Amino acid sequence: MKVGGTAYCSIWLEPDGRSVGIIDQTALPHRFVTLTLTDLAGICHAIRSMQVRGAPLIGAAAAYGMALALKADSSDAALEHAAAQLLATRPTAVNLRWAVEALRRMLAAMPEAKRAEAAYFRAEQIAEEDIAINRAIGSHGLKLIRAALARKQGQGPVNILTHCNAGWLATVDWGTALAPIFAAQAACVPVHVWVDETRPRNQGAFLTAWELQAAGVPHTVIADNAGGHLMRGGQVDLCFVGTDRTTACGDVANKIGTYLKALAAKDNGVPFYVCLPSPTIDWTIEAGEEIPIEERAGSEVSHIAGLTENGDVVSVRLTPAGSPVANPAFDVTPARLVSGLVTERGVAEASREGLLVLFPERAGAAA
Amino acid sequence: MKVGGTAYCSIWLEPDGRSVGIIDQTALPHRFVTLTLTDLAGICHAIRSMQVRGAPLIGAAAAYGMALALKADSSDAALEHAAAQLLATRPTAVNLRWAVEALRRMLAAMPEAKRAEAAYFRAEQIAEEDIAINRAIGSHGLKLIRAALARKQGQGPVNILTHCNAGWLATVDWGTALAPIFAAQAACVPVHVWVDETRPRNQGAFLTAWELQAAGVPHTVIADNAGGHLMRGGQVDLCFVGTDRTTACGDVANKIGTYLKALAAKDNGVPFYVCLPSPTIDWTIEAGEEIPIEERAGSEVSHIAGLTENGDVVSVRLTPAGSPVANPAFDVTPARLVSGLVTERGVAEASREGLLVLFPERAGAAA
Numbered sequence: 001m002k003v004g005g006t007a008y009c010s011i012w013l014e015p016d017g018r019s020v021g022i023i024d025q026t027a028l029p030h031r032f033v034t035l036t037l038t039d040l041a042g043i044c045h046a047i048r049s050m051q052v053r054g055a056p057l058i059g060a061a062a063a064y065g066m067a068l069a070l071k072a073d074s075s076d077a078a079l080e081h082a083a084a085q086l087l088a089t090r091p092t093a094v095n096l097r098w099a100v101e102a103l104r105r106m107l108a109a110m111p112e113a114k115r116a117e118a119a120y121f122r123a124e125q126i127a128e129e130d131i132a133i134n135r136a137i138g139s140h141g142l143k144l145i146r147a148a149l150a151r152k153q154g155q156g157p158v159n160i161l162t163h164c165n166a167g168w169l170a171t172v173d174w175g176t177a178l179a180p181i182f183a184a185q186a187a188c189v190p191v192h193v194w195v196d197e198t199r200p201r202n203q204g205a206f207l208t209a210w211e212l213q214a215a216g217v218p219h220t221v222i223a224d225n226a227g228g229h230l231m232r233g234g235q236v237d238l239c240f241v242g243t244d245r246t247t248a249c250g251d252v253a254n255k256i257g258t259y260l261k262a263l264a265a266k267d268n269g270v271p272f273y274v275c276l277p278s279p280t281i282d283w284t285i286e287a288g289e290e291i292p293i294e295e296r297a298g299s300e301v302s303h304i305a306g307l308t309e310n311g312d313v314v315s316v317r318l319t320p321a322g323s324p325v326a327n328p329a330f331d332v333t334p335a336r337l338v339s340g341l342v343t344e345r346g347v348a349e350a351s352r353e354g355l356l357v358l359f360p361e362r363a364g365a366a367a
Numbered sequence: 368m369k370v371g372g373t374a375y376c377s378i379w380l381e382p383d384g385r386s387v388g389i390i391d392q393t394a395l396p397h398r399f400v401t402l403t404l405t406d407l408a409g410i411c412h413a414i415r416s417m418q419v420r421g422a423p424l425i426g427a428a429a430a431y432g433m434a435l436a437l438k439a440d441s442s443d444a445a446l447e448h449a450a451a452q453l454l455a456t457r458p459t460a461v462n463l464r465w466a467v468e469a470l471r472r473m474l475a476a477m478p479e480a481k482r483a484e485a486a487y488f489r490a491e492q493i494a495e496e497d498i499a500i501n502r503a504i505g506s507h508g509l510k511l512i513r514a515a516l517a518r519k520q521g522q523g524p525v526n527i528l529t530h531c532n533a534g535w536l537a538t539v540d541w542g543t544a545l546a547p548i549f550a551a552q553a554a555c556v557p558v559h560v561w562v563d564e565t566r567p568r569n570q571g572a573f574l575t576a577w578e579l580q581a582a583g584v585p586h587t588v589i590a591d592n593a594g595g596h597l598m599r600g601g602q603v604d605l606c607f608v609g610t611d612r613t614t615a616c617g618d619v620a621n622k623i624g625t626y627l628k629a630l631a632a633k634d635n636g637v638p639f640y641v642c643l644p645s646p647t648i649d650w651t652i653e654a655g656e657e658i659p660i661e662e663r664a665g666s667e668v669s670h671i672a673g674l675t676e677n678g679d680v681v682s683v684r685l686t687p688a689g690s691p692v693a694n695p696a697f698d699v700t701p702a703r704l705v706s707g708l709v710t711e712r713g714v715a716e717a718s719r720e721g722l723l724v725l726f727p728e729r730a731g732a733a734a
Contacts, residue, residue: 029687195690197668199566199590202685205668209690220691223566223668225591225624229660229698232626257592259599263630293596301564301572301590304671306683316673316683318569320396323562323576324587331596 001168001182003032003214009131009173010057011064013124018071020064024051025169029210030307040069040082047089047096050201054170055244055280056130059095062086063123066103070119074112079104091292092253092330094245094282099126127172133277134174136344141180141240141275144340144347145189148237148271156190157218159237161227163196164255165207166242166275176275177240178211180342185217193219194230198255200300200327224257228264239265239272240342246274246281248362250335250350251288256328262337271339274350278343281355283362288332298325368535368549370399370581376540377424378431378494380487385438387431391418392536396577397674407436407449414456414463417568421537422611422647423497426462429453430490433470434483441482446474458659459620459697461612461649466493494539500644501541503711508547508607508642511707511714512556515604515638523557524585526604528594530563531622532574533609533642543642544607545578547709552584560586561603563594565622567667567694591624595631606632606639607709613641613648615729617702617717618655623695629704638706641717645710648722650729655699665692 001008012021014036024033026049035051037043043065046052052061069082083104090096103122107115148158164170166177174182184191193212198204205221212219222230230236239261243252252258252274265272285291302319319325338350348354356363368375379388381403391400393416402418404410410432413419419428436449450471454464470489474482515525531537533544541549551558560579565571572588579586589597597603606628610619619625619641632639652658669686686692705717715721723730 030684194693197566197685199564199592205686205690210687213687213690220693221668221686222693223591223623225566225622225627225698226693226695228626228630229623229695232699255592256590256596259595260592260627260631263595263634264627267630301588304673304683304685306671306685308681308683314675314681314683316671316675316681317397318564318671318673319572319588320577320580323572323580326561326587326589326593328593328596331592332599 001173001211001215009127010169011052011060011127011172013120020068022046022052022061023169025053025207026051029206030313038068039072040065040085043068044085044089054165055093055095055242056171056176056277057169058090058093059099059279060123060127060130060172062096063099063103063126066100066107067116067119067123070107070116074115076108079107079115090294092244092294095279098279130172130277131174133344134171134176134179137176137275137277137342138174138179138183140346141273141342142183142187142189144238144271144273144342145180145184145191149189152237157192158190159192159194159235161194161196161230161236161239161261162208163204163241163258163261164198165203165211167208167211169207169211170242176242176277178208179275180240181217182215185215191217193217194227194236195219195221196224196227196257197221198257199224202304203255227261231264231268231270236270239270241274243274243276243280244330245291246276246341247285247288247291248281248283248355249286249352250338250341250355252333252338253288253291253293253330254333256331259331259333262333266337272337273340273342274338275342278359288334291332293331294329296327296329298327301325301327368540368578368582376494377536378419378427378539380491387435389413389419389428390536392420392574393418396573397680405435406439407432407452410435411452411456421532422460422462422609423538423543423644424536425457425460426466426646427490427494427497427539429463430466430470430493433467433474434486434490437474437483437486441479443475446471446482457661459611459661462646465646497539497644498541500711501538501543501546504543504642504644504709505541505546505550507713508640508709509550509554509556511605511638511640511709512547512551512558516556519604524559525557526559526561526602528561528563528597528603528606528628529575530571530608530625530628531565532570532578534575534578536574536578537609543609543644545575546642547607548584549582552582558584560584561594561597562586562588563591563624564588565624566591569671570622594628598631598635598637603637606637608641610641610643610647611697612658613643613708614652614655614658615648615650615722616653616719617705617708617722619700619705620655620658620660620697621700623698626698626700629700633704639704640707640709641705642709645712645726655701658699660698661696663694663696665694668692668694
């Protein structure tokens with residue numbers, strides 16, 4: 001996607017053929033800053049501190065992290081160390097584990113001298129695959145938007161609510177939940193997006209609003225509390241969200257608060273779709289309750305950074321000093337609340353049977 | 368309740384017998400500031416800017432506003448002007464209308480010379496009544512907490528989730544949703560409170576956390592998004608919230624986001640109670656959809672004030688400049704999601720029939 005006229009992906013190989021470029025997402029929306037990462041520690045820090053975030057982008061970043069590590073030391077010990085360091089950064093997104101384990105398996109079977117080159121090749125391939133997957137998700141999701149427009153007798157815009165950021169910044173390009181919206185914009189299908197601010201990290205207000213504004217998509221930022229009221233008032237036609245991990249039965253872990261929106265959608269007959277690249281599916285688990293939920297620092301709730309009138313970005317305390325804070329980062333939305341899973345192969349019913357229609361090669365492989 | 372060892376109500380008549388004292392709630396939790404209001408304009412500003420907020424306190428403040436206006440000019444014209452100014456400050460809370468109309472009716476029937484004194488007398492009476500009502504709500508709600516403790520085989524604490532601030536700052540004293548919690552604390556019944564931060568105005572993080580800390584009640588502040596996840600994990604035993612207006616059939620308008628928590632409570636079998644003084648019941652309407660919902664300034668979502676490391680309170684921008692913002696301030700929770708209405712007369716089923724059991728004098732009076 002373009003930023004100020006220049007085309008960007010959210011991660012790239014620098015011209016030196018070794019270093020990895022990223023957009024520092026913790027600086028958005030107030031500053032657009034790119035960083036060059038040159039070692040495993042830099043990648044681990046970027047993932048942990050959420051300079052890069054979003055399940056698909058974390059997967060690609062982890063693959064590049066393996067490549068940077070192997071470039072420095074291609075021994076078995078270094079390979080195991082890199083995998084362990086990367087797996088420890090964040091627990092919920094399955095793409096991280098998927099990418100790290102795919103590279104570990106592949107590289108362990110190769111002679112040391114070939115490992116670094118192979119790791120870079122595979123990391124670039126993962127990034128390219130992610131772009132293709134998301135383009136396909138966009139095209140399948142666009143059909144759902146067109147169907148919603150038809151239900152409104154063509155009286156647009158189609159009002160779409162989204163939570164957190166599942167745009168191109170959360171992937172390598174295009175996004176998952178926002179891919180259908182960018183596709184609609186390109187196809188001149190009128191859309192308007194309700195952007196949940198998504199406390200505590202405000203990825204909606206900070207990143208989704210920034211992406212939509214950059215792409216010229218009409219949107220309105222709302223407090224996370226507002227979505228149910230808007231649905232009761234008939235002001236939401238569709239919900240599109242992403243996911244960090246989907247079970248073999250169609251339960252989805254996504255940013256904290258997603259479950260509440262799914263409940264409201266169900267209560268008001270609003271279709272609720274989860275958009276996901278298939279590497280986000282964890283075929284080894286059945287029930288959402290088995291997904292580990294990351295508990296992040298309480299300071300993410302007690303403090304927030306914003307822009308002062310003087311143009312400085314400062315962090316301010318919101319809670320009384322001494323009041324304890326809890327900060328679970330994800331919740332699980334059970335499959336019964338999900339209208340469909342929008343994958344690169346089409347829209348699946350949120351169930352084992354539904355997923356196996358699109359991914360028949362997984363039959364018998366699951367837990 | 369006490370602040371730093373001194374007993375406070377949230378509103379009081381100053382020693383001059385004319386001016387009205389309030390706590391400037393927009394300065395909390397970082398500063399404790401009291402203000403002296405000397406005229407109608409000061410009261411209207413305090414209500415509109417939310418220096419005073421909470422349905423019961425708004426009612427009491429409006430009554431004092433009538434008194435201040437009549438003290439300056441006791442003519443019929445001044446009476447009508449004061450009523451109109453006060454009614455225009457905020458649309459959702461019914462206590463405001465109830466207090467203003469009660470005083471208007473009473474004062475219009477009196478000789479001008481008696482009006483100011485009568486208005487002060489009635490305003491003080493409304494404040495006193497509110498305190499007594501809330502003490503009774505606390506005692507009825509305490510029984511629900513004791514029952515929850517019994518369901519846990521006495522293994523406390525009872526984990527109670529609350530949204531917004533329905534504590535003593537929202538009333539004249541004690542609070543509505545927090546009254547049972549303060550009563551439990553006094554009775555040594557172990558409780559722990561999950562405090563929704565309550566975006567966009569953060570009344571939970573700013574006021575409820577401050578009240579609970581001042582009273583020594585164990586509590587944890589969470590993002591509004593987290594409550595559903597906690598309920599799915601069995602970490603919430605009860606929900607207590609307040610309301611700004613309750614219909615004759617038991618639908619409740621409360622701070623935006625309440626409806627989402629009620630849905631999650633229903634989905635997880637967590638009892639969801641709404642605590643309300645009977646002046647919050649609007650017997651003239653049946654369905655929640657008839658309640659006017661205040662749309663407040665978008666700047667409440669796009670900007671937030673907090674405390675810097677230097678101890679300054681500054682406002683920072685959270686959203687990208689140019690992204691539109693919407694800010695509905697309340698939502699409606701339908702009676703079907705409410706386990707019971709905790710009133711000063713006891714706990715009613717959330718229905719016309721349930722309310723009429725406790726308020727039989729209203730039979731036939733409703734719409």
